[in-house]
Amino acid sequence: MIRALIVDDSATMRGLITAALRRDPGIEVVGQANCAAEARQAIKALSPDVVTLDIEMPAMNGLEFLEKIMRLRPMPVVMVSTLTSRGADATLQALELGAFDCVAKPSVAGLHAFDDLAATVRAAAHARVRPRLHPMTTRPVPTARPLSGASPSGFQPDGRVLAIGSSTGGVEALLTILTQLPANCPPTVITQHMPETFTRSFAERLNRACAAEVSEATDGAPLLPGHIYLAPGGPAHLQITGSGTWRCRLRTGDLVSGHRPSVDVLFESVAKTAGSRALGVILTGMGRDGAQGLLAMRQVGARTLGQDEASCVVYGMPKVAFEMQAVERQVRLEGIAAEIIELTNLQRGKES
Numbered sequence: 001m002i003r004a005l006i007v008d009d010s011a012t013m014r015g016l017i018t019a020a021l022r023r024d025p026g027i028e029v030v031g032q033a034n035c036a037a038e039a040r041q042a043i044k045a046l047s048p049d050v051v052t053l054d055i056e057m058p059a060m061n062g063l064e065f066l067e068k069i070m071r072l073r074p075m076p077v078v079m080v081s082t083l084t085s086r087g088a089d090a091t092l093q094a095l096e097l098g099a100f101d102c103v104a105k106p107s108v109a110g111l112h113a114f115d116d117l118a119a120t121v122r123a124a125a126h127a128r129v130r131p132r133l134h135p136m137t138t139r140p141v142p143t144a145r146p147l148s149g150a151s152p153s154g155f156q157p158d159g160r161v162l163a164i165g166s167s168t169g170g171v172e173a174l175l176t177i178l179t180q181l182p183a184n185c186p187p188t189v190i191t192q193h194m195p196e197t198f199t200r201s202f203a204e205r206l207n208r209a210c211a212a213e214v215s216e217a218t219d220g221a222p223l224l225p226g227h228i229y230l231a232p233g234g235p236a237h238l239q240i241t242g243s244g245t246w247r248c249r250l251r252t253g254d255l256v257s258g259h260r261p262s263v264d265v266l267f268e269s270v271a272k273t274a275g276s277r278a279l280g281v282i283l284t285g286m287g288r289d290g291a292q293g294l295l296a297m298r299q300v301g302a303r304t305l306g307q308d309e310a311s312c313v314v315y316g317m318p319k320v321a322f323e324m325q326a327v328e329r330q331v332r333l334e335g336i337a338a339e340i341i342e343l344t345n346l347q348r349g350k351e352s
Helices: 011-022 036-046 062-072 085-097 117-125 170-178 196-209 263-274 291-299 317-323 333-343
Strands: 002-007 027-033 050-054 077-081 101-104 161-166 188-192 213-216 227-230 236-241 247-252 278-282 303-307 329-331
Touching: 002 011, 002 036, 002 117, 011 027, 011 117, 027 036, 027 117, 036 050, 036 062, 050 062, 050 117, 062 077, 062 085, 077 085, 077 117, 085 101, 085 170, 085 196, 101 117, 161 170, 161 263, 161 291, 170 188, 170 196, 170 333, 188 236, 188 263, 196 213, 196 227, 236 263, 263 278, 263 291, 278 291, 278 317, 278 333, 291 303, 291 317, 303 317, 303 333, 329 333
Parallel strands: 002 027, 002 050, 050 077, 077 101, 161 188, 161 278, 188 227, 213 227, 278 303, 303 329
Antiparallel strands: 236 247
């Protein structure tokens, strides 16, 4: 039985969350709290498996309280947020601090309010808690790490395109990887499962933190070294197209592998367009999106990496990809950037 604690300053919202979780026989709501002080005492007394946490609360807001939880007693926390522009920025901060995921507050209370909350709480209860240690606040200028076999002159991109797919836990994973890439990194395309209201804010926050330029992908944008393109949330899938010059393509369509944008759609377009001149990386996330596409990349000669189980928040997507032999090598999160640099560095020799 999963034991959940609900923290929200609204009695109505606490009631809605409680009703939603009680529809799942595997979840027990062991307590409620209307502020951080009450929540602190409840965590000590009840030892819940998962906490649902509001962002806007009196005295100490949810972000401040989350930071204390993840520093002093790390545990799975699901943020309950209003998905506005302001809410998106706050929720991204929460994910950077180590929150498992975010769930939207319903605009209208009703029978189907919080339909997805129980599934998120169940997944959170089995997740690996990785506290956020360095929230994005400034824009450092990292350089490539010295690697064995690399020229003293530094990193020189070898013409490959880098494609990355991620989901739950991906905010931290992408931050960890992208801030370690040099300013002249390979042209990079990313599909991260994220609501439409979040992706622009996330791209802007990544841009402030990374040496390379990060932006939401736009239809027709050329893929250039030193540029990172994040799939916008919404009605379109991100693909790449072209022969002489690769470009981003945004294609409207149905859900693929349960998602839009879909990692499978991105990876399959990279396999078709770039072939062996690509590197694919699949990161933490629930489900199987990206596994089939990564296999297509490997089958045409692209290099492929998967985040290892120990460093994943949810070892779902990388596990499926590894089991279907789409992953050439599994790597800890902290080592993936170095592997990317090694595999896309012209200075490493003729190995492909």
